Amino acid sequence: MTIALVFLGIILATLLGWLVKQTINTTPWEMEAASDTAHHGPLGGTTDKSKLIALVTFLAVASSFFALILSAYALRMELGDWVPLTEPQLLWMNTVMLIVASIVFQWTRNASVNDQQSRLKPGLMITGVLTLGFVLGQFVAWQQLQNSGQLVSSNPSNAFFYFLTGAHAVHILGGLYVWARATLRVVLGTGSAEGIRRSIELCTIYWHFLLIVWLVLFGLLLST
């Protein structure tokens, strides 16, 4: 459980540090000066900032999820019957696709921030196609493994491979849903530029996150 603990330690330490900073020197029962507007952020309602915070919170939840699987992975690996899995070479290509998708998404985001509307459509399209390609590639990799007799129940390393890649792909599909909504708005020309920019910004963060998760998973799968 060390992995999960280290991960949680980081999250909790960050949180704690922030909370301590907020609370340590306050004596809340004392009336503060009239300029007391410690409140930051708009008053109620869904805003950019709150969407960002919700996304970051969700990423913490998702990281907790993956960290726990990795903990289980590390614990299960130590038991005698582990036979390392030879990962399909296809995964390398998938990885490249996901990296490029992430880069293009960043490029699209920058375009959106700089109000270069014409770049949005191609940018989103390329990202979507590459990401879909990644998911399909993962699926093909599963097929290859199945065909070579590496079934999910053959060995715990296989089971973890299917579980990890599957869980990751589900997260990607969730992202693609949001991507599809944003893309649709760009293609149909509905929705404000402001709203689209917001969507793209959040999606970009999510894509980067999933790329990092994938690189960690892939590195782990390769090294064990």
Next chain:
Amino acid sequence: MPFAVVLILLVVGSLLFHFLSPWNFTELASNWEMVDLTIDITFVVTGFVFVVVNLFMAYCVIKYRYKKGAKANYEPENKKLEYWLTGVTSILIAAMLTPGLFVWAKFVDVPADAHIVEAVGQQWHWTYRYPGEDGKLGEVDAERISQENPFGIDPEDPNGQDDVVVYNAEGHIPIDRPVKFLLRSKDVLHNFTVAQFRVKMDLVPGMNTFMWLTPTRTGRFELLCEELCGVGHFAMRGAIVVDEQEDFDSWLAAQPTFSELMSRPAGNAVVGAAQYAPCAACHGTQGAGNLDLNAPKLAGQSDWYLKRQLMNYKTGLRGTHEKDMFGRQMTAMVMTLVNEAAVDNVVAYINTLPDSPVLSTIDGDIERGQDIYAVCAYCHGRDGMGVQATNAPRLAGLSDWYMKRQLQNWKDGVRGSHKKDYYGYQMGLFSQTLNDEQAINDILAYINTL
């Protein structure tokens, strides 16, 4: 005011309950008096806090209850008081934790001279294995477990040949010698608990766990499974008997080793045929049973079950209850089988008899019986053909009137009340779920359809 009085009464009442309670720890039978000491320390500390904090609260409720015109004191915090309370609490906590850690350090450190006993759990009974002369246990493997080799011992492993195997829920250990229990499970989690020993540990399939103790008084101590292991969890009982060394030695010498068990000659049906002659008088030459003579059908019944029951009659585990009229008849008859080999032979002969259908003699609500049988099926199998691993005999196609009488006997404690009849005791616990005669009839009516 009444509220505060009730609070005070609850504190006093809890203390009285504690000191007057006849329900307390059982008398210790192992070296773990330090566990009891740690508990006592914790009792003193927690009891002190319980009384002080609650009485203080009651005091506040009396003193500071609402009065018109009164005003509460305004005091956001009191650092000094809070630091004091934190400090005192920490000290009290340390006072409880420290002895606990010392005792635990002893518990994880098994004495080098501890002898080894393996306790094996499975749904829902206990068995034991003792290393032979070599002091080593043979390798085991879940995949090797079978009717013939219930422990799954590797037949190739030389260490395993002289292992003493006890396929019985009662294990023995000698007094005053540290013993390390190696714990192993064949199927699901179990837990090895003897209340008088104070220590317990889970049995985990796929790995070995352990615990140790030194028994300090002789006697028979009940062994309970304390980790939920399925429907029969509450009926998974056994016993550890603490003997004087010489009694233990002679008991151990009487138990078979693994190699003896494997090389034991099978029963000889030809010899058994002659020995069956007295049985035939009542049970019939074909073992088909005879209602008028109160002799149940034998043909088709599982051989291991017949053997166990015959041995139970021989050793007085069954058929000794004063109300068990027919059982006592059987006890007398069974003496014609002079030894275990004779039992093996006669069982082997019964095994050759044709399994002819029986007439049902009982009417009942089959559907209701099916509902009730759902629980029976856990051990006896959905088809009622019996499951050896759960020590549950075949029910289908046998004399229903006999099963009815036996169920009634179990309910009344006529059968299964002998302390050493562990499987009978188990059935006794389950038989209590049958309300009345109607339930018994229903269930038998259903079994007749199987």
Next chain:
Amino acid sequence: MSYVAFADRDHEQEHHDPETFFTKYIWSQDHKVIAIQYGLTAIFVGLIALGLSVMMRLQLGFPNEFNFINPEDYYQFITMHGMIMVVYLLTALFLGGFGNYLIPLMCGSRDMVFPYLNMLSYWTYLVSVIILVASFFVDGGATGAGWTLYPPQAISQGTPGIDVGIILMLVSLAVFIVAFTMGGLNYVTTVLQARCKGMTLMRLPLSVWGIFIATILGLLAFPALLVSAIMMLFDKTLMTSFFMPAVSSMGIDPGYSGGSPILFQHLFWFFGHPEVYIVALPAFGIVSDLISTHARKNIFGYRMMVWAIIMIGGLSFVVWAHHMYVSGMNPYFGFFFATTTLIIAVPTAIKVYNWVLTLWEGNIHLRVPMLFSIGFIFTFIHGGLTGLFLGNVTIDLPLSDTYFVVAHFHMVMGVSPVLVVLGAIYHWWPKISGKMYNETLGKWHFWMTFLGAYAIYLPMHYLGFAGVPRRYFAMGNTDFLPDSAQDLNVAITISAIFVAASQLLFFINMIWSLKSGPKSDPNPWDATTLEWHTPDHPPKHGNWGHELPEVHRWAYDYSVPGYEDDFIPQNVGADKVPAGRDRDGEH
């Protein structure tokens, strides 16, 4: 969609109030309605679980008289009772119910930040409840693996519901976690982002603090349950061996090999222990506010209380293996986990001291919510102290898996939070319904519940000392137990039935109040927190009418010297106070 309008609070006229019955009460995005939906659903399943416990008590008290429940039923009841009470009742009620109701009102916001997601959270939760309840009716019935669902037993022969029941249970949990995550993102974001002007973190009432930290715990801990549920589903349906070792199950080899049942226990308790605090922290927070309000005194040591909540939350992630001292894990872990477990007792003790010190020199109104709060302190002290027995690894040896454990966790996680829940419902009932309840009936309800519950669980500890194991359908005859142990069981069963029946008083009271209770004052308890100072009573959609409140002080300005009233609401500014009587002059 109303939240679009909320984003811009200066355009109130654009904000569309839901008009039809359906949008107002069923597909509502109003956090108050969702809170009530959550609450009613949770209480409904809770009542099912309560019924199950009565059935189990009948079996234990009168093992030979009530044969309508057999061992199979018993283990299904024990499993469903535990799972429902811990997850589907308490977690949902504290976070989905009270969290939803209180966070926006206490923070001074119009609604949750994502109202649509909030609504989705409730409906997803409802789906998980339906799946769970459905498992009673499928072939083979619900799972009987115990609420801990330990493998191999949860998916092995010999346990009820290994075919469909366990799958439904795991799926239901997964759905619940999705629902919780949707709700949790909302609670966290709302607390962080939607507080009104002047509402600094350290001015938040402790209820919000408790719910906020509990939500964070839940968000980080529930994934562990999700991971273990998915892996067990794999083991069950795809024959993987994450948790399943090679076994001989009733003489048959089911085909697993090499898995580790202990791995599941680690994952389960990595969720399971924080879960205790997911339930406890909101209770801690809410009870602090009830005590302070009804004692007319500020909560003693507010900052310490906040930090204690945070510390308990953090520490709760490093104590999980104290549930596994005798599980066969590496015994050396015992030293570490016993130490961390006993350390967590320090902040917990501080909270208890501070509650009691809040009563000290107070002006205590013994109204119904206050009775429940003090009842909570009593049972929580008891349950907390018995926790010191079980947390101490040595004492856990004789006591784990006995009725002592059952008594302990029911006292600390059952009775105590439920007393807070009931106290809180009485406390906020006037706000929710606009009506008053009957005080006398409420007091009767308290006394019967409190004394009855203590009569159930105090003796139960002693059954544990004597060595009665938990999860036993019947004890039968033993040598080591005195016959009087069964008498004690009878007494416990009678108390349990008494307590269960006395909950009727609660429902009668509330239904009476709704139908013909007197209208309540908008702020019947003279409380300071924002929810009592809404322009409408009960608050309407959007909570604050045209103007959001502005906060000028912390939540505990009770009996401030120099003021005539014994409370100053959070939204009253210094300028509204008569000149020359400012607090600074007094100190």
